[in-house]
Amino acid sequence: MVDSQALEQLLNRGLMNQWYPVLPSWAVAGAPIGITRLSENLVLWRDENGAAHAIEDRCPHRGARLSLGWNLGDRLACWYHGIEVDGTGTVRKVPAVHPCPLEGRRAVKSYPVKETRGAIFVYFGDALHAEPCALELPEQLASDEYGAILCFAKWKCNYRYAIDNVMDPMHGAYLHAMSHSMASGDKTANMQLRKTPTGLIFEKTNQRDVNFDWTEFGDTGAMWLRLEIPYRASAGPGGNFGIAGFVTPVDEAHCMVFFWRTRKCTGWVRDVWQFMYRSKLEGLHWAVLEQDRVVLENMAPNARSREFLYQHDTGLARLRRILEKKAEAQLEALQKAA
Numbered sequence: 001m002v003d004s005q006a007l008e009q010l011l012n013r014g015l016m017n018q019w020y021p022v023l024p025s026w027a028v029a030g031a032p033i034g035i036t037r038l039s040e041n042l043v044l045w046r047d048e049n050g051a052a053h054a055i056e057d058r059c060p061h062r063g064a065r066l067s068l069g070w071n072l073g074d075r076l077a078c079w080y081h082g083i084e085v086d087g088t089g090t091v092r093k094v095p096a097v098h099p100c101p102l103e104g105r106r107a108v109k110s111y112p113v114k115e116t117r118g119a120i121f122v123y124f125g126d127a128l129h130a131e132p133c134a135l136e137l138p139e140q141l142a143s144d145e146y147g148a149i150l151c152f153a154k155w156k157c158n159y160r161y162a163i164d165n166v167m168d169p170m171h172g173a174y175l176h177a178m179s180h181s182m183a184s185g186d187k188t189a190n191m192q193l194r195k196t197p198t199g200l201i202f203e204k205t206n207q208r209d210v211n212f213d214w215t216e217f218g219d220t221g222a223m224w225l226r227l228e229i230p231y232r233a234s235a236g237p238g239g240n241f242g243i244a245g246f247v248t249p250v251d252e253a254h255c256m257v258f259f260w261r262t263r264k265c266t267g268w269v270r271d272v273w274q275f276m277y278r279s280k281l282e283g284l285h286w287a288v289l290e291q292d293r294v295v296l297e298n299m300a301p302n303a304r305s306r307e308f309l310y311q312h313d314t315g316l317a318r319l320r321r322i323l324e325k326k327a328e329a330q331l332e333a334l335q336k337a338a
Helices: 005-015 160-165 169-173 267-298 313-338
Strands: 018-024 033-037 040-046 052-057 075-077 085-086 092-093 111-115 121-126 147-154 191-196 200-205 215-219 223-229 243-251 254-264
Touching: 005 040, 005 121, 005 160, 005 313, 018 033, 018 147, 018 215, 018 243, 018 254, 052 111, 075 121, 147 243, 147 267, 160 223, 160 243, 160 254, 160 267, 160 313, 191 313, 200 223, 200 313, 215 313, 254 267
Parallel strands: none
Antiparallel strands: 018 121, 033 040, 040 052, 075 085, 085 092, 111 121, 147 254, 191 200, 200 215, 215 223, 223 243, 243 254
8 A cells, every 4th residue: 555645745756767858958068067856966967978977966975066076077076075976876086095995886876868859868767667768759859850949947836737737728728818829719618538659638629720729648758748839831831839848846846847849840941940939939938938837836835735627627637647656656666675
């Protein structure tokens, strides 16, 4: 039997055995950078070949933050006493004393890293799943036929509220009614849920390609959400404007949102679209994203416990249950192993 408090804590901190985007690629350069994700402290840096590494942000000697130290290429040196730790979490050198039993020990946790589409993904595994699962991205990020521009932000709310927000197509006709892209369409709709090979789609039955009319959830080693918003031809080539989104927990009260803006175009056509997006549309889209942020950050932390859901909330209710089942399975497996 899974303890309800442990279940809620796991759900609030973030499910394990998944890949999560943690930073845009440009944020990790020469110096080590410390971050918190899924309530765990990590330090990221690049080696002399440009490859990104991630380990626990803790020196095994006295617990100082390795992110305050120096990048030596394939390892970090702690600012406090110079202890050198490599990308596997192994202590390579203790310069203050020779010999030292700490040298050669894998003393801090290391994290598998993948870099794609301008973002760094990190795998968070529990004690039973240290080896990473495969990472498959949605088509808009996996295929070279799509252009993709990443925007990301930190929100002061639990990541579950951010997921609920994207899984709620109906809010587009109200919260974003005065925006440049979601001013059209009915404010009343019947909704339906469809299963997919990787998750589900929640959609309006009486409207398509007018507003924010559907959302897809997928679980392919990472959990993602996808939607499309119709655009006029004057907004650039490539058909409907797509969004592929990931929400990464920081801690129980904060999250990072990663939204790739996508359109199906290649070559010079992609260059035209990206230029038009950067020069004309990006500011408008940030304004829409800010509307979501303001609403979610001003909700009470316990808002979920006092809801009254109706038919338009079927999608988010189903997704919540999917996450709960995944959390229950992870806790049961750990209990059984113990």
